[in-house]
Amino acid sequence: MDKAQVVELGVGAGIITVGIFLLAYIRKSKNKLKKLVLRGGNE
């Protein structure tokens, strides 16, 4: 097998970087929504 000609189905550093930012963004959005809901419940 010529390893130079094998298509590596690998995610790459770019996708991993985007994934990390996406995870952080999702956690931030969830916290924002939680605060909005709590605020609404206290009004």
Add this chain to the structure above:
Amino acid sequence: MNKILIFAGVLAAVYVSVFLIPESAEKLSLDPDKPSEFWRYISYPFAHLNLKHLIENILGLGLVAFIGMELKTAFSDFSSAYLSSGFFSVLPVWLLMSFTALGASNAIFGGFGLISQETKKYKINGKVIILLLTGLTFMGSILNYLSYGFGEEFMFAFKQGISHFSGLVFGILVFFLLGWAKPILKKKKRYILRGDYR
């Protein structure tokens, strides 16, 4: 512990175990010159070419699993999208373009495709995620074309890009297919309690 994380942990252990098999890349990859070796059609998503390839995919798997967990994605949805994308999404591209392939990234892209639709739960625009991932997927082939023109290296990068893109699209399709199929497949017993209040 969350089922998705357990699933990811088991898969990572499988990837490492398969990697440790001598000559696993040669024996388990999807090879157009060996179409009668049927095991390759199910083994290739578990095989990796080298340590960098393996580590990248384990990190990608971990990320997509954590994101799925944060979005409270159903385990059945996540595992269906991940496994079906891993096994099937590259096949149409492979049949048309004929190349040797191995690795879990199509499954990971399938997971990203699914979660791009799941983000709607938290008012996050999934289209931005799809555009970003698509751009990154084809960046290699675009840079290659700009550097070397339309040659063998561009075609190689393009095959990689289109394979990954097929995983992303497959994951999105699985989301919509599950949305359609679930009410039909689920057998819910409805008990209607009728009270006699005479």
